[in-house]
Amino acid sequence: MATILSVIDTAYRATLEEQDDTSLWFTHACKNSGADVHILLTGNAVNYAVKTQNPKPLHLGTSSVSSPNKFHEDLESFTKTGSKVFFIKEDLIERGIGTDSLIGIEGIKRSNLASFIDDYDHIWHW
Amino acid sequence: MAKTLNILLMDPPYESSNTATSLRLIEATLKKGNNVTVFAYEGATALSFRHQKGHPNPVKKTSLEEEKHPLTKDFVSALFEVAKKKDVEFKWVNCGLCVDERGVGDWVEGPVRGGPPQFVEAVQKSDKTLIVATTR
Numbered sequence: 001m002a003t004i005l006s007v008i009d010t011a012y013r014a015t016l017e018e019q020d021d022t023s024l025w026f027t028h029a030c031k032n033s034g035a036d037v038h039i040l041l042t043g044n045a046v047n048y049a050v051k052t053q054n055p056k057p058l059h060l061g062t063s064s065v066s067s068p069n070k071f072h073e074d075l076e077s078f079t080k081t082g083s084k085v086f087f088i089k090e091d092l093i094e095r096g097i098g099t100d101s102l103i104g105i106e107g108i109k110r111s112n113l114a115s116f117i118d119d120y121d122h123i124w125h126w
Numbered sequence: 127m128a129k130t131l132n133i134l135l136m137d138p139p140y141e142s143s144n145t146a147t148s149l150r151l152i153e154a155t156l157k158k159g160n161n162v163t164v165f166a167y168e169g170a171t172a173l174s175f176r177h178q179k180g181h182p183n184p185v186k187k188t189s190l191e192e193e194k195h196p197l198t199k200d201f202v203s204a205l206f207e208v209a210k211k212k213d214v215e216f217k218w219v220n221c222g223l224c225v226d227e228r229g230v231g232d233w234v235e236g237p238v239r240g241g242p243p244q245f246v247e248a249v250q251k252s253d254k255t256l257i258v259a260t261t262r
Contacts, residue, residue, distance in 0.1 A: 029241070125259065
């Protein structure tokens with residue numbers, strides 16, 4: 001079976017109105033459909049792994065989004081399927097985020113990205 | 127021997143050059159005698175919406191007929207025609223949940239409803255998969 005790395009780079013794309021990250025949701029759905037897929041968080045998406053996220057509900061007049069998404073919980077749920085989640089270490093450092101604030105996922109150095117990607121048959125860049 | 131390109135589109139019509147570029151890539155792939163599977167995700171499900179309508183251009187003062195405003199549904203139909211002429215396989219799958227969110231379930235002839243299972247199947251059958259995501 002082909003191995004797939006889903007690289008999530010664009011973060012918080014319509015996530016309030018969707019109550020999900022569409023790329024993360026799609027990747028998890030593909031895993032549930034039998035794909036051998038793993039996730040690499042890059043750029044602003046590294047923030048998805050911060051475990052203290054607590055997004056507040058959105059209210060617009062009488063309409064509201066009462067269950068804004070908690071991405072670290074989605075990632076933890078994804079890892080429970082047996083798939084892995086990685087992040088780029090430098091992208092975390094550039095944003096002042098400490099590794100101790102993340103859920104338990106593995107960091108890779110940007111300089112190792114090429115060889116890391118080479119281990120996969122398909123790269124999905126979101 | 128024909129190869130198969132699997133491509134996921136995400137941008138809605140008239141929002142990004144990703145769409146035109148992707149459709150050109152699909153056309154070129156079909157014309158070279160290869161197969162293509164498209165998975166229209168999120169806003170891209172509106173690309174094949176049957177009820178798209180052209181409009182006049184008040185800035186250029188052109189009428190509806192003069193403007194001949196391009197419609198992405200026509201692009202999709204044209205790609206099916208290209209595939210038919212070249213006798214290659216062309217599939218266009220619209221993400222069902224995305225369609226329902228947007229109310230764009232009435233399409234031109236050709237596209238079918240599907241979801242991640244159909245995409246995974248296409249990944250396994252393809253030679254290459256290309257994700258063309260919205261990046262903003």
